[in-house]
Amino acid sequence: MHALANPARFLRLMAAIRPYAAAVAIIGLVVGLGWGLLISPRDYQQGETVRIMYIHVPSAWMAMFIYAAIAVSSAVALIWRHPVAELVAKASAPVGAAFTLICLVTGSLWGKPMWGTWWVWDARLTSMLILFFLYLGYIALWEAFDDPSRAGRAAAILALVGAVNLPIIKFSVDWWNTLHQPASVLTLEGPKIHPDILWPLLITAVGAQGYYVWILSLRVRAEILNRQARILRFSAAADRRAG
């Protein structure tokens, strides 16, 4: 933990991980999606539209996973006053928002042929929309302050309070009747779907995780460098004035 608290060491770690993350992302996404598009069978009910699933479902998982990651690093930032954790949370938010957007739009594109409508206001869909708003609110709060250390802690409090929403999304399908189908992969009893569909799905999901780590390493580096540049600028102003 303390090794990571040092921004320089964290930067080195990120730089070391980056090529591997990129490799996992590219291989995972290409193989997973290729398999899904080219090899896996159609669904007897849904026809070829089932291939949307290979994008839709991993992005839904990533959307929720990244929000959880933000909540955890926010907690770390608040409890241990850990500057890097705060920046990890900040850098994750756009990635999470992007995956949420992909999930919403692909779901919508899937809904038209399956349910005959682009959008219904059911619990699962709406709670995903709310997650999207949570991401945007979180990003907006970061942007609303001039002082990054203030912004960081305010946003961390918001992320923790907002984490309450995650279980609501996850279990919305069980609590309210809905058009959307209930979980069949991430269940307590284990996966309930055919391996020909399951495998490409899982490989894509791993690729998406790699993508997340890859982008995270880029964005965190940008955040840390910006923060350090700010410090340099301000202390330079102070020195000149004192001198």
Added chain:
Amino acid sequence: MTLTVEKLACIRGERQLFCNLSFRLAAGEALLLRGPNGSGKSSLLRILAGFLKPARGGIAWDGAAADDDTEAYSERLHYLGHQDAVKPQLSAEDNLLFWARLLGHDVAEAQAKVEDALTSCGLTRQRRLPGRYLSAGQKRRLALARFLITPASLWLLDEPTNALDAAAVEWFGGVLQKHRESGGLVILASHVPVPLPGARVLDLPEGKLS
């Protein structure tokens, strides 16, 4: 009753205002903060009041670190910043009454204390006037009158005489004198002469004590 400040450093907006600031203040003593605009006087007062975390160093009261029991520490002090904290909608009297009640006095006690404080600061005629109609100096008097309601050992004052007229400055000098005679401590920042005889002077940003 001693306040010990050790090796204090302050960073604002990621730049260091002062560092290695140390001093000790005993009962009845006063410290006058001086320094050019932006040298960190207000920031130091806010650190001492517990609003701002110092970048390094610590504050202790009678040897006990302020961080250990922030509530007990903050109950020991009165703070007045650049703003008067006078609510424009409430009358002068109601403004003070609110603070008296907040500081834990019951109704009758609060009434009496406020009465005394208003008389002392010379606002008896304006007692029913809403805060928004008070002149700048009258608002400042009201803000200072708050200090008279409950005793506190440490007074932190940021340019308290701004907008006060000569008579009010004299009154305020008497108030400070009385506070120090009863063993209170005063830390005060100002650009203009203040009635604080025998005060030690701290020059910011160097932190030179004299």
Added chain:
Amino acid sequence: MTLTVEKLACIRGERQLFCNLSFRLAAGEALLLRGPNGSGKSSLLRILAGFLKPARGGIAWDGAAADDDTEAYSERLHYLGHQDAVKPQLSAEDNLLFWARLLGHDVAEAQAKVEDALTSCGLTRQRRLPGRYLSAGQKRRLALARFLITPASLWLLDEPTNALDAAAVEWFGGVLQKHRESGGLVILASHVPVPLPGARVLDLPEGKLS
């Protein structure tokens, strides 16, 4: 360029603050308003600035009553009240730029004027700092820097040196001096000594001129 004030009276909250106030100020002259808190200095300045209607009496500029053409009258003056009018979200530079544009300068001109004003008031280092991070004195300097952007004949200043440090007060004295040398008028209220040599003094609430 003469300002004539005749038999002015001010009533606030149904109480008469002063009455029968008359004076004449010629080019290059300065008037210092003095008086205890609540005696009506700020109110007089607000009357002169045209915000407040006097209960009786009138103001004339070069013999023409101010009421006749309030726009022409108000274009002739700069006013600074107890508040600094510094927007916390805008940087020091953008704060000044806004006023420069509002006063009718085009972009390039405004840039140049603001540059000069910032240098003069000593805030070049803080030019990119948002207003909320400026110290009390830095805000005040910024408020005064506004006066340097466009010339105006009559300057109305309400306790301008509050929160200014010694260096800034000296700078401000120079600014006032230059303004008066170029034929400007100054009316200034203050409780503390201000660098305004040869100013006439008006004591409120009696209205005694000396």
Added chain:
Amino acid sequence: MYWSSLGDFLAMGGHAGFVWPSFALALVVLLGLGWSSRIAMKAAEREHAEAKREARADA
């Protein structure tokens, strides 16, 4: 291989209008985010270097 011809593949059983936009959108969003993150990092590196240079010039 599941598909019998390229045309078959592109037609997606008559659902091309839904399947392909989904993949295209995902591609655009993911590539766009990666690209903008890269730009942000480069900009930060430049900014940092410049601040460092200025600080050294001052000292």
Added chain:
Amino acid sequence: MSAFFGIVMRDLRLGFGAQGAMMTTLLFFVLAVSLFPLGVGPEPEVLARIASGVIWVAALLAAMLSLDRLFATDMEDGTLDLLAQAPLPLGLVALAKTLAHWLTTGLPLAVIAPLLAVLMQMEGDAIPVLLLALLLGTPSLSLIGAIGAALTLGARRGAVLVPLITLPLVIPVLIFGVGAVDAAAYGLSAQPHLLLLGAFFAGAAALSPFAMAGAIKLALE
């Protein structure tokens, strides 16, 4: 305790006195709800069908109207500094202000809602449930909204930043609140929904003092 109620009383006076916050909120609420019979047309079945949802959404939005200045004025004039120094823990200070907010918005709103429900042709049996649900639900709105208000102190605020960050968090209140009323209208038991509302309130009340105190301390730095 006297300090706590001192703050509540002061805020009530400030709220009633100059800003007329209570009047604005109530008027907005009534206006928003009564717009629907105008827009949707007078058919009783349609109105009855949407009544609970409309009333709840209007309540949610009305509560947000007054929230964003909850701590800001006190911060700008220096009062918050002194409140933070008071013998009362900062979380309780914030709670007192939140209570005053609820008394000026949530409570009057809940009290007037039955009248609007009649206007909207709501089932007679459902009306007491609506009142109960609003009394249980609106405090949660005030509490969560107050967290948002505290978090945005000192922010460059787009005026709607507070609702933006808090509305997603109060949606469970909306869902359980509507659920309770609709259950009663269909002759089912509203109890489970009301219990959930109560649980949400309890959670919000337990959590928000810490969140608010943390956020305010940040803003005073």
Added chain:
Amino acid sequence: MSAFFGIVMRDLRLGFGAQGAMMTTLLFFVLAVSLFPLGVGPEPEVLARIASGVIWVAALLAAMLSLDRLFATDMEDGTLDLLAQAPLPLGLVALAKTLAHWLTTGLPLAVIAPLLAVLMQMEGDAIPVLLLALLLGTPSLSLIGAIGAALTLGARRGAVLVPLITLPLVIPVLIFGVGAVDAAAYGLSAQPHLLLLGAFFAGAAALSPFAMAGAIKLALE
């Protein structure tokens, strides 16, 4: 003119802060609209019936949320004193601030409304009319709300009167606005409603500079 646009630009920057604050208004609007399906339930027919009302209420709300501080911050920090001294007539100063307000709330809101209308299953024919009606109606909301905001500044004791005066004044906008959209949805001509909206806007634009200037002068005494 440059002074006028200087004020507009400054207020836009104060409102936007960082790039994101117009986004904030939009998101709030979207969020407010999506609350209704959550409360009312997902049936498309019901949603289509209430869509126009919902969108108009949300628009009114987005305008109101930001309006009450339109002049208050400038007054509290002394800026309004100086604006009143500027070479620009005070009515135009106030108009510039109102224009900035509309550009940050009314305009983006009108632009995004068609998307929401689709989500709310609104009749396709009605959607262009909705856009037009919002473009005509939201400026009136900003103008009338700004008069209210200016009056609140000067109001001494009876400040409760202010919302009482302004809210009823904007009701016609809501009624004609909803009326226009509903007419189009039922295949009738929306023109009379749109003309009324336009007339209302013209009246408000002609009247409000004087009202605002008067109210602000009062407040500066």
